[in-house]
Amino acid sequence: MTNITGRVREAFRGDQRIDPDALIARLDAVRRFLTAVDGLLPDADLVPAHTLVERAGTRLALSRDHTVVALAGATGSGKSSLFNALAQLELSPVGVRRPTTGVAHACVWGPLEGANHLLDWIGVLPRHRFVRESALDADDETALHGLVLLDLPDFDSVQRSHRLEVDRLLGLVDQVVWVVDPQKYADRVIHDSYLREFHRHRDVTLVVLNQADRLPPAELPRVLDDLRRLLDTDGLTGVPLLSTTAIDPAGMVGLRGALERTVAERQAALRRLAGDVDTVVAGLDELVGSARPAGRPDDSAVDGLNRALAGAAGVPAVTEAVEQAYRHRAGAATGWPVVRGWRRLRPDPLRRLHLPGPTGDPADPAESLVAATSVPDPTAAQRSALGLAIRAVADRAAVDLPAAWPDAVTSAARSRLGDLPDALDRTIAGTDLGLGRRPLWWRAVGGVQWLVTLAAVVGLGWLVLGYALRALGLPELDNPMVGQVPLPTLLLLGGLLAGLLVAALARPVVRWAARRARARAEQRLTEKVARVGEEYVLAPVRIVLGSYAQARDALRDAARR
Ligand SMILES: Nc1nc2c(ncn2[C@@H]2O[C@H](COP(=O)(O)OP(=O)(O)OP(=O)(O)O)[C@@H](O)[C@H]2O)c(=O)[nH]1
Numbered sequence: 001m002t003n004i005t006g007r008v009r010e011a012f013r014g015d016q017r018i019d020p021d022a023l024i025a026r027l028d029a030v031r032r033f034l035t036a037v038d039g040l041l042p043d044a045d046l047v048p049a050h051t052l053v054e055r056a057g058t059r060l061a062l063s064r065d066h067t068v069v070a071l072a073g074a075t076g077s078g079k080s081s082l083f084n085a086l087a088q089l090e091l092s093p094v095g096v097r098r099p100t101t102g103v104a105h106a107c108v109w110g111p112l113e114g115a116n117h118l119l120d121w122i123g124v125l126p127r128h129r130f131v132r133e134s135a136l137d138a139d140d141e142t143a144l145h146g147l148v149l150l151d152l153p154d155f156d157s158v159q160r161s162h163r164l165e166v167d168r169l170l171g172l173v174d175q176v177v178w179v180v181d182p183q184k185y186a187d188r189v190i191h192d193s194y195l196r197e198f199h200r201h202r203d204v205t206l207v208v209l210n211q212a213d214r215l216p217p218a219e220l221p222r223v224l225d226d227l228r229r230l231l232d233t234d235g236l237t238g239v240p241l242l243s244t245t246a247i248d249p250a251g252m253v254g255l256r257g258a259l260e261r262t263v264a265e266r267q268a269a270l271r272r273l274a275g276d277v278d279t280v281v282a283g284l285d286e287l288v289g290s291a292r293p294a295g296r297p298d299d300s301a302v303d304g305l306n307r308a309l310a311g312a313a314g315v316p317a318v319t320e321a322v323e324q325a326y327r328h329r330a331g332a333a334t335g336w337p338v339v340r341g342w343r344r345l346r347p348d349p350l351r352r353l354h355l356p357g358p359t360g361d362p363a364d365p366a367e368s369l370v371a372a373t374s375v376p377d378p379t380a381a382q383r384s385a386l387g388l389a390i391r392a393v394a395d396r397a398a399v400d401l402p403a404a405w406p407d408a409v410t411s412a413a414r415s416r417l418g419d420l421p422d423a424l425d426r427t428i429a430g431t432d433l434g435l436g437r438r439p440l441w442w443r444a445v446g447g448v449q450w451l452v453t454l455a456a457v458v459g460l461g462w463l464v465l466g467y468a469l470r471a472l473g474l475p476e477l478d479n480p481m482v483g484q485v486p487l488p489t490l491l492l493l494g495g496l497l498a499g500l501l502v503a504a505l506a507r508p509v510v511r512w513a514a515r516r517a518r519a520r521a522e523q524r525l526t527e528k529v530a531r532v533g534e535e536y537v538l539a540p541v542r543i544v545l546g547s548y549a550q551a552r553d554a555l556r557d558a559a560r561r
């Protein structure tokens with residue numbers, strides 16, 4: 001399985017410009033992904049993608065003229081001092097008691113009105129919003145026009161609320177300036193819990209080593225080297241690293257210049273969102289992979305399913321009844337007329353199953369009956385065979401899919417299991433079993449049977465009349481002779497014998513035709529039952545496979561920078 005986000009992860013993009021349209025297309029791809037997997041993958045796995053789509057949509061709709069930069073770091077690293085130094089005003093209290101800053105403070109360069117919606121969304125209280133552009137120093141500050149600087153609480157705080165607030169804000173801002181100090185720059189918390197997590201946001205990350213004045217000048221390069229090495233380990237190779245001294249304006253030049261460049265480029269918001277898309281796509285990669293599932297469920301599994309469905313639907317019982325019914329009806333039509341009436345008294349095997357039943361036509365009142373036929377219910381063994389066959393279809397269909405999908409495929413395959421018995425029964429009831437018309441040859445043989453029987457009756461009548469005349473002493477009939485045999489006797493015996501002979505000759509033909517009728521009915525039923533399998537089992541599976549393919553393609557589009 002190739003890793004579709006691999007390219008994104010490896011490339012260091014530096015100051016590559018982000019095309020807003022391309023970013024919007026990537027976000028649309030994430031949206032398409034979410035639509036494709038809706039209800040199929042665990043919701044918990046999709047939270048970051050939903051959050052991204054929602055946040056990105058809002059951020060892009062809000063001011064693109066402003067760049068929101070957060071100062072983040074451990075308590076006492078000097079965030080508020082840097083904030084105040086940049087604003088050249090004491091806006092955020094700097095204290096000795098730690099932690100000092102409990103809620104985010106914002107300073108806007110330029111008119112506050114334009115930034116207010118942005119700050120409402122970010123959640124900075126109005127009383128903690130300040131404006132840094134006055135008429136007096138407007139010229140000095142134009143380079144920072146559009147900057148919204150945030151002073152965050154400490155992320156390693158003993159106050160849980162501070163950490164939650166920082167985590168929330170770090171998800172919303174366009175760029176982060178990580179502030180570390182010479183004492184705590186190597187602390188595990190900042191590296192493991194924060195900097196490493198931000199490695200996909202390298203192009204909106206800046207690290208400053210504050211309180212540089214506290215280090216002997218000769219030590220500073222060594223500490224910066226050490227910090228650079230740690231940043232490389234964090235996956236932040238290439239991010240700008242500066243030293244600052246908040247208490248000395250000369251120590252702020254580098255940071256100020258970096259912020260001016262960020263504001264001038266007006267790319268940070270787009271880069272941040274692009275980094276968010278990278279993070280989300282990388283998180284989903286394992287969930288989706290790049291498998292190419294067969295567009296349709298496997299043939300042999302489908303054959304197994306059809307066999308199991310036929311068993312559960314009672315197809316063998318029905319086809320057996322078709323053969324018997326054929327023999328029953330053909331026997332009644334072609335048998336020896338003397339015993340035909342007796343045959344008719346025996347019940348027709350198909351009628352016993354109430355077949356043919358309702359037609360499958362919703363307008364047919366019999367359709368509303370739950371038990372449309374009296375075909376025996378599936379046995380426990382047939383039911384479990386059906387369950388296994390459905391499972392096999394799902395397993396084979398999902399064989400190449402990543403771990404998150406087989407469950408969705410299995411659920412889809414079983415999604416209409418409860419409706420199957422009725423659907424199968426209706427299908428059996430609505431299938432033309434091919435016994436509707438009486439074959440011509442039945443009528444021909446039946447006609448012959450009547451003729452020979454008529455001959456026998458005529459012969460019998462003739463003989464009876466002869467006896468009667470003789471008994472009454474009346475003149476006898478003149479019996480014509482056929483060879484040595486009187487014609488009435490020949491008619492009677494010949495008629496009876498011919499009837500028996502025709503019935504005997506018809507019997508094997510009936511048996512053969514009954515087997516053909518059974519085979520024909522079996523074929524029709526199997527086709528119909530397969531159609532039920534298609535509609536109730538395979539179609540839902542195919543929908544999930546289609547959703548998978550859509551999700552995979554969408555994620556690939558979202559990964560494309
Ligand atoms: N010498 C020196 N002291 C500094 C510098 N920056 C900050 N300080 C001092 O360090 C202490 C902490 O500074 P703050 O700005 O409150 O630190 P913070 O990061 O905002 O701390 P919290 O609000 O608690 O998260 C203060 O006493 C500052 O005066 C610096 O560059 N050099």
Ligand SMILES: [Mg+2]
Nearest residue numbers: 079080100101
């Ligand atoms: Mg502070």
